Amino acid sequence: MRMAQLSTTSGIPVATIKYYLREGLLPAGERSGPNQSLYGPEHLRRLRVIRGLLEVGGLSIAAAHQVIDAIDSDLGLAHTFDIAQRTVSAHIDRESLSNEAVAHVDDVLSGWHVSPDNPGRLAAARVLQTFAELGQPDLSGWVPGYAAAALAVAEADLDEVDARSDRESKTEMVVIGTVLGDALFAALRRAAQEHVSAQRYAALPEPPNP
Known part of the structure; x- marks a missing residue:
């Protein structure tokens, strides 16, 4: 055409x-x-x-160029995942994070195969550090729940990749899934929050007119 x-x-x-x-x-x-x-x-x-x-996905032209280059490359899937993650993640300087926040994340991720400079590890530490600075240091119930949900999502991500039959489609799913998966999970979280809050906190009836 x-x-x-x-x-x-x-x-x-x-x-x-x-x-x-x-x-x-x-x-x-x-x-x-x-x-x-x-x-x-x-x-x-x-x-x-x-x-x-x-x-x-909200990527810039430069970021989109990087992930498309990854799709077109001969890199292995693990390397492609790494490129996709780092392209869509903000750069965080480890020196800006408190040792306490990093240690908290590492406790939650205990047993996971995660590199020291993984963007998710550093981003999670920054979130926990911010909570502590806001006077909300005790997240002992919340963070493990998120970690469990993240593992389930990662399994779903890799199941979708494995369902593709050839390398090109697998690589494309790695990249597109990493970018659009963030948007999808955030959207479903919003819907789930409304659903659970409606179950837990039933709306009070409207007061009668005087």
Whole structure:
């Protein structure tokens, strides 16, 4: 298909597609003339991936470029996971964290295979440090519950990856699942909070009119 048809089918303006081409997010089409190129289903699929990363995942162009490069690479899945995690996570300086917060996280993650500079480990420590600074240091019931939920989510993530039949689709699921999975889990958490709060704290009836 030509550029105009690719735009119509994908719902993405021609100018935006050309921008993705210039940025290297979208591979070039097959040249069919001096100023013409043809595009196939793989370009349409890649455009949908790009849109998901940018619009739903909230990634910058530079971050989206990194994760797309990971999809197109020959790296193993573990390395691809590492790239995806670090791309979508804020950089946290270990020196900015208290030893108490880091030790608390490590106690919760005891028995897990987690590297010292894992972005989740450091981010969790920063959250616990912030709670302590706000005068909420006792999270002994809350944090283990989150850790258990995180393990269940990680199992679901890897089940989805393993369900794919080829390396390309597995790698794509690693990257897309890492980015969009964050958005999905946050959305479902909001819905679950309303559900559980409605069960625990039944709304009081409206007072009668005087």
